[in-house]
Amino acid sequence: MASTTPEALEAEIAQQTAIFNELRLNPEKAETLGSLDDVKKSLGDLKKRLALAKNAGKEKKPKDKDGAQAQAQDATKKERLMLKTAKxxxxxxxxxxxxxxxxxxxxxxxxxxFGGSCLDTPVFERKDVLTDKYGEDSKLIFDLKDQGGEELALRYDHTVPLARYLAMQGGNNTHSKLWQIGKVYRRDNPVMSKGRMREFSQADFDISGVWDPMVPDAEILSLICTILSKLDVGEFTIKLNNRKILDGIFEVCGVPAEKIRAISSAVDKLDKSPWSEVKREMTEDKGLDPAVADKIGEYVKHKGGPELLEKLLADSTLTANQSAKEGLGEMEILFRLLKVYQVVDKISFDLSLARGLDYYTGIIYEAIVAASAPPGFNSANAFAAAPTTEPAQAPTSKPKSAPKKLGDEEPEVDESQVGVGSIAAGGRYDHLVSAFLAGAAGVKLGSKEAKKIPSIPCVGISIGLDRIFALVWPKWVERGARAKETMVYVMSAGDGLLDERIGLVRDLRAAGVKADFLAKNKPKLAAQFAAGEKDEVPFAVILGGDELRQGLVTVKEQRWELVDGKKAKIESTDKGTQVKRSELVEWLKKTPTWQEWVSQKWS
Amino acid sequence: MASTTPEALEAEIAQQTAIFNELRLNPEKAETLGSLDDVKKSLGDLKKRLALAKNAGKEKKPKDKDGAQAQAQDATKKERLMLKTAKxxxxxxxxxxxxxxxxxxxxxxxxxxFGGSCLDTPVFERKDVLTDKYGEDSKLIFDLKDQGGEELALRYDHTVPLARYLAMQGGNNTHSKLWQIGKVYRRDNPVMSKGRMREFSQADFDISGVWDPMVPDAEILSLICTILSKLDVGEFTIKLNNRKILDGIFEVCGVPAEKIRAISSAVDKLDKSPWSEVKREMTEDKGLDPAVADKIGEYVKHKGGPELLEKLLADSTLTANQSAKEGLGEMEILFRLLKVYQVVDKISFDLSLARGLDYYTGIIYEAIVAASAPPGFNSANAFAAAPTTEPAQAPTSKPKSAPKKLGDEEPEVDESQVGVGSIAAGGRYDHLVSAFLAGAAGVKLGSKEAKKIPSIPCVGISIGLDRIFALVWPKWVERGARAKETMVYVMSAGDGLLDERIGLVRDLRAAGVKADFLAKNKPKLAAQFAAGEKDEVPFAVILGGDELRQGLVTVKEQRWELVDGKKAKIESTDKGTQVKRSELVEWLKKTPTWQEWVSQKWS
Structure with a gap:
């Protein structure tokens, strides 16, 4: 029966909105909850019916209340609180x-x-610390309101606060390996189900200081390979390039100096767009000679391993360029070290990788997994369709349908067309710390006055924890992983025994056993089992008055298995084991179940 | 020799500013760095001299440059970046x-x-979620700038976002034990050395849902006692009271209903001010009849344990009051449970505890340690000097000297007169979640329309991690605690052996041994030992070409001790032990040193 009163319709709208939000975060639930499109349609219908019902109500009820009251009620409706998190x-x-x-x-x-120590910096910085660090992405910085005092903004990444911290140390502690884990903020268009958020967590690792060439760089690449191998993200590849080689290629191909960064940022789009589109941007939007663009196209289509390096080293046009020569020399050392670290098979030397940020000065890299690419686009084929035909399925940055508004939801993005993107990225940035030191001294980096500013070169990586979560979480759900560490649930068979239950729980916790109980005076045994089962607690300890007087308790081990995607308790005929209360902790810790759990089988 | 050029003076100012900042955070360093006052004075002098020197420069140099150039230089000076974190x-x-x-x-x-599961909420919320939750402290909320879209603000605590989350679950998951650890934000006057910050970390634990009376409340009190016993904060006391008893006392003494919250907030100041001052606020500022104030004074001076409860239960005036009777009944149950939890000796039933926030509805509590009180004020003596004489040393909220400005530093607070304050606090708040549900339904809590809103009562505690850090950290410094987990430093005795060092470090890390090396091609052995010693690494593993060819490496164990407050390596005559490279991991893990470290002796 369709609801007709405004109250009933509002309740139904609230319910559908909850389902809508759930589906946005977990598209895989469409099987049980219905498709996002259906829910949207149903929401639209409900809202129309609510508007009609309300108008009908107004027509019917005007005589029940005076105008002032009706207005007051309207005001109340307007003030209705939106129960949601920020966009x-x-x-x-x-x-x-x-x-x-x-x-x-x-x-x-x-x-x-890897020898890292933890650093923690504030979530907001003085605005001038972030200014001029992010190029055109600066518009994505979240500012704090001016409430008197300093101009402040939420941090955009961990790299700039780290450089500010290192600069504040002055000449000290310039040799460091620092890691940071925390949230950063960007006013970008979110795609929640893919871990693209406005608030997201990054884990950074950076090595600072003057070391011998490429040794810290190789450490960072070994680090990211170690982490991704241990996480359940599937097969991964590290795309690797060097800004010095890229700049050399642009120079050799004849890109005018003032266009190098703009052309570089066009090349950076080759992971999402085919060559034909990138070439169009270079020539039509950025005014590059098509012949020059074609020369660049010849270079940047190359990817491979050490054999590509050999090929480039044999290219005398390229090696005649100072910047390219330097970059190629670095890559030679790096590949030798990566062999020692046993990670060469994970590396794809990819001349199309450019990275957005301006501050990189040497090697740059991005980690991708098969699952992280947008569907229907295979970056290996970016050149296959070029330059004459435009592949029909190539996604563009625009959603296929024009953005619509649903209540005050954000404009829609077709999430099925968006990949998770790179799950970690970074590079070498040799001038960022010095830029802070120069700024504090009131001189311009590169000027004569700045020559006494110490150089604190850095190399680092940022790992996108939300994107990794977006890849790992569905597998956890599939495995039916546990969500609590509680090992023992203490229950009473008979007369409540609240004080006795609390006393045992207290003793267990004091002995390092994570334990819980139902906070009721006289709960039924079934309710206590149900509560313990909700937490999938491996041990049920049952107290009975008579037993307790003999110093005994009953322990039942509980196990679960996945049945049709749902956790189910394995019913056993086990009536439980009587154990001395005074020996309970020792007894529990000797069971195979305990050993299994503490060896982190659950994680 | 005193510096005279502006450049030299600026360098000296930078140095003194660094010392100034260091002293603000670590007042105990005054012994080595000099007193804060001296540094301030020296900074003032330097700044005067810099101003003079600059003027002198301007007078001397005008002919060197044209006006435009001089102006440009001035502009550069003005843009000089302040290398600091936000206030x-x-x-x-x-x-x-x-x-x-x-x-x-x-x-x-x-x-x-204690059966808790972790919850994470965003650092900022929609502004209306925070509105009307914090009374007059709402002015301390950090707002985000309106950059289009929603009105946003940084979270002020974890309690309100938790209530918003629980309300969003609707009728589901109302029974929960949730913990959160994260940063919260208040635009308050900071006292950095005491852990009073604008950005600070709180660890919250909350139990929601309808349970039997006082069982969750006792769980929370057992939880905080367990945590504080495990942390190195010294002796602690949990001050405990009940809003129902306090409101009953106010009613019985004759406080008009509309003045109850204002009088309650005056009582709350008894931990910082003597009774005479609190009475003055009640009568002069808040217009209370002095006779009523004196009656309140008689009640709120009481503190103690279960015997105080007996005394109050025998007070027939008080027990005739409905609210007081209810509160006293709750305390009877609570004290029985606290005995079972074995924490009664930590509890001080303190009728002067009132807590600032409006949303508490039942028991309230605050954990304090001896070290957390301001000096020269013993709250036990608040009544001793009352009512006729004002103790001379009683600190007031105003600093003794008028606030001065130092550069753009914040106004000074006399930090020696400020205590760390309570290190954890909380209470029962039974209506906050319902208030969100009512707000979302567009009805007013307490109204007829709201009677279908479900009740989700909660009780919880917030632990001030920065304040605890302020107490624990000086002890770590004193003990000379380590700051890294690296176990092995791999070195070469002879010819660099970079690849061999990297290879061994790689193998060690893969086997779960935290290891590092010096990122140089051919470092001197002394430089490698120095690097390993900086990290206080317990094992030095030395590679030599000849040895390696025989499959051997040399291991030296290293130990440190505190000498005059500084860590010093114990020099040993040990020439090291030759170990097979293939058996190194096994060998390391069997040493007593390894066992000591993994058993977390270092933490």
């Missing part, structure tokens, strides 16, 4: 956090394995 | 983070021991 942000539920904590634990463990 | 925020260095991570690990472990 591009989300809550992470306990089950999701259990997965995220697992990911973070692995990342931190590798960070410290 | 009330700070970086945490690696050594400090090592200590903070240790604190967090303990807190999280207890949270999960």
């Amino acid at each position: 591009g942000t989300r809550d992470y539920s306990p089950a999701e956090m259990f997965c995220r904590e697992h990911v973070e634990r692995i990342v931190k463990d590798v960070f410290t394995s | 009330g925020t700070r970086d945490y260095s690696p050594a400090e983070m090592f200590c903070r991570e240790h604190v967090e690990r303990i807190v999280k472990d207890v949270f999960t021991s």
Whole structure:
């Protein structure tokens, strides 16, 4: 029966909105919840019917109330609170956090394995610290309101605050390996289901200081390969290039000096667009001679391993260029070191990789996994269709349908056409710390006055934890992973025994056993089992008055298995084991179940 | 020799500013760095001399440049970047983070021991979610700039976002034990050395849902006692009261209903001010009859344990009041449960505790440690000097000297007169989640329309991690605690052996051994030892060409001790042990040193 009263319709709208939000975050739930399109349509219908019902109500009820009252009610309706998180942000539920904590634990463990120490900087910075660091992306910075005092903005990444921190250390501690894990902020268009958020977590690792060539660079590449191998993200590739080689190629091909950064940013789009489109941007939008563009196209289509390096080293036009020569020399050393680190097979030397940020000065890299590419686009084929035919399925940055508005939801993006993108990226930035030092001294980097400014070169990587979560979480759901660490649920068979239950829980916790109980005076045994089962607790400990007086408790082990995608308790005929209360902790810790759980089988 | 050129003076000012900042954060360093006052004075002098020197320069140099150039230079000077964090925020260095991570690990472990699951909410919320939640403290909320879209603000605590999250779950998951750890934001006057910041970390634990009376409340009090016992904060006390009793007292004493919250907030100041001052506020500022104030004074001076409860239960005037009777009944149950939890000795039933926030509806509590009180004020004596004499040393909220400005530093607070304050606090808030649900339904809580809104009562606690850090950190410094987890430093005795060092480091890391090396091609052995010693690495592994060809490496164990407050390596005559490279991991893990470190002796 279709609802007709405004109240009933509002309740239904609230319910459908909840489903809509759930589907946006977890598109895979469409099987049980219905498709996003259907839910949207149903929401639209409901809202129309609500508007009609309200008008009908107004026509019917005018005599029940005077005008003032009716207006007051309208005002109340307008003030209705939107129960939601800000656009591009989300809550992470306990089950999701259990997965995220697992990911973070692995990342931190590798960070410290590689000699890293933790740094923490504030979530907001003085605005001038962020100014002139991000090129045209500066428009994405979240500013704080001027409430008197300093101009402030939310941090955009960890790299710039790290450089500010290193600059504040002055000449000290210039040799460092620092890691940071925390949230950063960008006013970008969010695609929530792919982990593209306005608030997102990045894990950074950076090495600063003057070392011998390419040794820290190789450490960082070994680090990211180690982390991605340990996380359940599937096969991955590290795309690798060098700004010095890229700049050399542009010079050799005849790109005018003032156009190099603009052409570089066009090349950077080759992971999302075919060559024909990139060439069009270079020539039509950026005024490059088509013959020059074609020469660039010949170079940037190359990708491979050390054999590509050999080929480029044999290219005498290229090696005659100072910048390219330097870059190729660096790559030779790097590939030798990567062999020692046993990660060469993970590396794809890719001349089309350019990276957006201006501050990179040497090698640059991006980690991608098969699952992270947008569907219908295979970057290996970017050149296959060029230059004469435009592939019909190539996604563009525009959504296929014009943006519509649903309530005050954000304009829609066709999420099925968006990939997770790179899950980690970084490079060498040799001048960022010096730029801060020069700024503080009031001189311009590169000027005569700045020659006493110390050089603190850096190389680092940022790992996108939300994108990794977007890849790992569906597998957790599939495996039916647990979301709590509680090991024991203490219950009473008979007369409530609240004090006795609390007493045992207290003793267990004091002995390092994570334990819980139902906070009721006289709960039924079935309710207590149900509560313990909700948490998938492996041990149920049952207290009975008579037993307790003999110093005994009953322990039942509980196991779960996945049945049709849902966790189900394996019913056993086990009536439980009587154990001395005084020996319970020792007994529990000796069971195979305990050993299994503490060896982190659950994570 | 005193500097005279502007450049030299600026360098000196930069140096003194660094010392000034260091002293603000670590007042105990005054012994080595000199007193804060001296540094301030020296900075003032330097700035005067710089102004003079610059004027002198201008007089001398006008003919060197034309006007435009001079102006350009002035503009450059003005744009000089301030290398600092925003007011009330700070970086945490690696050594400090090592200590903070240790604190967090303990807190999280207890949270999960008590059956908690982790929740994460965004750092900013839609502004209307925070509106009307914090009373007059709402002025301290950090707003984001309106850049188009929603009105946003940084979260002020974890409690309101948690309530918003629970409300968004609707009728589901109302029974929960959730913990959150993260940063919250208040535009308050910071006192950095005492952990009073504008950005600070709170660890919250909250239990939601309808349970039997006082069981969740007792769980929370057991939780905070467990955590504080495990942290190195010294002796602590939990001040405990109940809003229902306090409101009953006010009613019984004759406080008019509309003045109850204002009088309650005056009582809340008894931990910082003597009774005489609180009475003055009640009568002069808030217009209370002095006779009523004196009656309140008689009640709120009481503190104690279960015996105080007995005394109040025997007070027939009080028990005739409905609210007081309810509150006293709750306290009877609570004290019984706290005995079972074995924490009664930590509790001080304190009728002067009122807590600032409006949303508390039942028990309220604050954890304090001896070290957290401001000097010269013993709250036990608040009544001793009252009502006729004002104790001379009682600190007021105003600094003793009028605020001065130093550059663009914040106005000074006399930090020696400020205590750390409470290190954890909370209470029961039974209507906050319902208020969100009512707001979303467009009805007013308490109205007839709101009677279908479900009730989701909560009780919780917030732990101030920065304040705990401010107490724990000096002890870490004193003990000379380590700041890194690296176990092995791999070195070469002879010919560089970079590839061999990297190869061994790679193998060690892959086997779970945290290892590092010096990123140089041919470093001197002394430089490698120095680098390893900086990290206090327990094992030095030395490679030599001849040895390596025989499959051997040399291991030297290293130990440190505190000498005059500084870590010093214990020089040993040990020439090291030759170990097979293939058996190195196994060998390391069997040493007593390894066992010591992995058993977290270092934390």
